[in-house]
Amino acid sequence: MSPSKRAFDLVVAANRLPVDRVVSADGEVSWRTSPGGLVTAMESVMRDRDGAWVGWAGEAGEAPEPFEEQGMWLRPVALSEDEVKQYYEGFSNDTLWPIYHDVIVGASFHRQWFTQYEKVNRRFAEAIAEVAAKGATVWVHDYQLQLVPGMVRELRPDVRIGWFDHIPFPPVELFAQLPWRRAILEGLLGADYLGFQRVADAQNFVRACRQLLGLQTRGDTVSVSRADDSRRVRASAVPISIDFKGLEALAKEPETRARAKEIRESLGDPETLLLGVDRLDYTKGIGHRIKAYGELLAEDKVAPPREVFVQVATPSRERVEAYQQLRAEIEGEVGRLNGEFSRIGAPAVQYLHHSYPRREMAALFLAADVLLVTPLRDGMNLVAKEYVTCRYDEGGALVLSEFTGAFHELHQAFVVNPHDIEGLKQGIMRAIETPDKEKRRLMRAMRRRVADHDVQRWAARFLENLASAPERPAPAAPS
Numbered sequence: 001m002s003p004s005k006r007a008f009d010l011v012v013a014a015n016r017l018p019v020d021r022v023v024s025a026d027g028e029v030s031w032r033t034s035p036g037g038l039v040t041a042m043e044s045v046m047r048d049r050d051g052a053w054v055g056w057a058g059e060a061g062e063a064p065e066p067f068e069e070q071g072m073w074l075r076p077v078a079l080s081e082d083e084v085k086q087y088y089e090g091f092s093n094d095t096l097w098p099i100y101h102d103v104i105v106g107a108s109f110h111r112q113w114f115t116q117y118e119k120v121n122r123r124f125a126e127a128i129a130e131v132a133a134k135g136a137t138v139w140v141h142d143y144q145l146q147l148v149p150g151m152v153r154e155l156r157p158d159v160r161i162g163w164f165d166h167i168p169f170p171p172v173e174l175f176a177q178l179p180w181r182r183a184i185l186e187g188l189l190g191a192d193y194l195g196f197q198r199v200a201d202a203q204n205f206v207r208a209c210r211q212l213l214g215l216q217t218r219g220d221t222v223s224v225s226r227a228d229d230s231r232r233v234r235a236s237a238v239p240i241s242i243d244f245k246g247l248e249a250l251a252k253e254p255e256t257r258a259r260a261k262e263i264r265e266s267l268g269d270p271e272t273l274l275l276g277v278d279r280l281d282y283t284k285g286i287g288h289r290i291k292a293y294g295e296l297l298a299e300d301k302v303a304p305p306r307e308v309f310v311q312v313a314t315p316s317r318e319r320v321e322a323y324q325q326l327r328a329e330i331e332g333e334v335g336r337l338n339g340e341f342s343r344i345g346a347p348a349v350q351y352l353h354h355s356y357p358r359r360e361m362a363a364l365f366l367a368a369d370v371l372l373v374t375p376l377r378d379g380m381n382l383v384a385k386e387y388v389t390c391r392y393d394e395g396g397a398l399v400l401s402e403f404t405g406a407f408h409e410l411h412q413a414f415v416v417n418p419h420d421i422e423g424l425k426q427g428i429m430r431a432i433e434t435p436d437k438e439k440r441r442l443m444r445a446m447r448r449r450v451a452d453h454d455v456q457r458w459a460a461r462f463l464e465n466l467a468s469a470p471e472r473p474a475p476a477a478p479s
């Protein structure tokens with residue numbers, strides 16, 4: 001069998017492959033870990049499983065040949081420059097992303113974008129159909145590929161299809177704005193099982209099927225009844241997690257611990273090191289956090305070098321206008337605070353617009369006394385779980401927005417509503433001032449939760465739900 005004709009019992013499809021192809025100025029090609037929580041989680045699930053991953057290699061143009069990486073078979077899908085603009089930056093990240101995140105910024109609606117979304121979803125479905133063995137399990141991910149379940153079902157009625165939503169699923173009042181709402185719901189209903197981060201997300205989906213498609217629903221199940229297709233589809237919550245053991249082991253390595261110490265020293269050994277780590281995205285509440293911190297600086301409740309705030313803002317979706325605006329706003333605010341409150345050798349805010357290796361991230365988490373996670377809306381927020389995982393020393397404190405999926409699991413965090421700037425300031429001060437003994441108790445409880453509900457358990461639960469979904473697909477395989 002030629003390498004490009006291999007067939008797999010487990011096929012994962014996500015917009016991105018776990019690695020992006022990067023070509024340097026002198027033409028040298030290398031592969032770099034792709035950004036975001038989806039890849040962090042699924043990369044550790046798929047490592048050393050004999051499965052295929054169908055996805056985009058992160059640059060416009062022809063797709064590279066399929067290749068093997070850490071036991072996974074990667075099957076790149078090509079996107080043209082136009083498709084990157086209209087399917088990825090346009091429909092996925094300028095239509096769906098804002099609608100699915102409470103319209104924090106306005107959504108754009110363009111019919112041509114949806115045409116490209118359909119076209120690219122079909123290409124993904126065809127690639128999946130090509131690498132899936134007879135009766136395979138197909139696991140589709142996230143909002144970029146919502147038409148894929150229905151398309152795969154048409155092409156390959158023999159496979160079992162699951163879809164997981166890494167981001168929130170919006171209330172029906174918001175979802176209903178989408179002119180393509182019917183096509184999206186019907187696409188998703190091509191799956192045998194649909195997984196969501198929170199119970200409320202699964203309920204929003206079921207309600208949308210009832211109200212917008214007029215389908216019968218019962219509890220977490222939607223009945224699809226068409227002449228050619230009569231099934232029940234279950235939609236339930238399976239919150240995602242991280243590789244607790246792997247990340248904890250990395251944090252414990254002497255090199256990581258030494259680096260954490262070095263980070264603190266190079267920041268002047270502050271009494272309190274506060275840290276934010278986010279993709280530079282308007283959903284993450286970075287501006288609200290900086291505003292609150294700025295007021296604390298102005299009120300002299302915090303002051304460098306006694307308190308130091310490091311904000312890592314990972315570059316993201318840099319050609320989408322809302323992201324360009326956000327970057328200008330955040331960098332303007334950081335500049336303003338530094339101009340006003342920094343002293344020579346002691347900046348008020350250390351701002352880093354870069355990606356880092358995993359060890360550096362673990363060292364930052366280990367070095368930070370307080371992690372600020374203040375999204376206005378976030379499906380889960382794996383950074384919060386990574387922080388508590390790295391704190392094998394039971395040190396540190398987590399400030400956590402109630403609008404994250406993580407809030408529903410990490411009950412011992414210092415919980416904040418980021419819209420309430422006074423409340424946010426109080427949450428930050430409580431995280432700084434609570435006695436260490438009490439903070440250790442809180443951290444211990446949060447660590448237990450993540451250790452017991454790690455990414456392997458999440459994947460096992462998803463796959464069990466998929467395997468035991470209400471009705472088995474028709475047995476016929478394609479000729």
Ligand code: ADP
Pocket residue numbers: 035036037038040277278279312313314354355356357358361380381382383384386
């Ligand atoms: P999202 O998926 O919206 O980006 P998450 O918090 O769920 O948010 O996941 C972000 C992932 O990206 C985490 O695994 C985090 O460690 C990683 N990450 C974020 N910023 C950086 C960075 N600057 N360098 C390397 N990894 C990063």
Ligand code: G6P
Pocket residue numbers: 015016035036037038039142143166167316317
């Ligand atoms: C979130 C989304 C992922 C996405 C990631 C990074 O985690 O749920 O689907 O891959 O952000 O965003 P990007 O647009 O760079 O892939």
